[in-house]
Amino acid sequence: MSVNLTKVAKVARKYEYVLILMRHAKTEKNADDDEHRELTDKGRKQAKKVAKALDGMGMVPDVLAVSGAKRARQTADRLLKIFGDKPEVTYHKRLYTDGMSEVSQIFSNLKKKKKIVMIVGHEPTMSEAAQWWSHANAQDSAFDMLQLGLSPASCVILAAHKPFNQWDLHEADVLAVVTVKDCD
Structure with a gap:
């Protein structure tokens, strides 16, 4: 199922605060140390595609x-x-080691004037954070996708009317789960 990025951008403009949670792009499989794994050529292309799509949607963070x-x-x-x-x-070393705890810390420090925030991190933290803040709608296929986890370079776009540092459990709407294929 493809995501219509134009429609997502139009809906996002109705909200005051937008959060983009992105899993890093595709990486090499083997490395001596997981923390130092690098992007593959495909991963570099994925990240560029996602950036161009977000820019085209008017969602530069x-x-x-x-x-x-x-x-x-x-x-x-x-x-x-x-x-x-x-x-x-x-840059947050603890996003790699502490997951949701660090995501929550980042949120608590955001200023009200920051309207679009993007976090680039890892699975399962990115999909867990999205599930934490999003409304669970039984008929929402995007929420179902979050339970499966994010593929490399995928993004979850959440939005709400409250400032980020006031978000609580199930505060935001899931606008879309965007994969690299959606950005073509």
């Missing part, structure tokens, strides 16, 4: 919070080639 793992940093580097200097970029 104000804040880009990135895991300290090498593959997440490399994904962010590719995103920034398209996004330019707009996002305020922060």
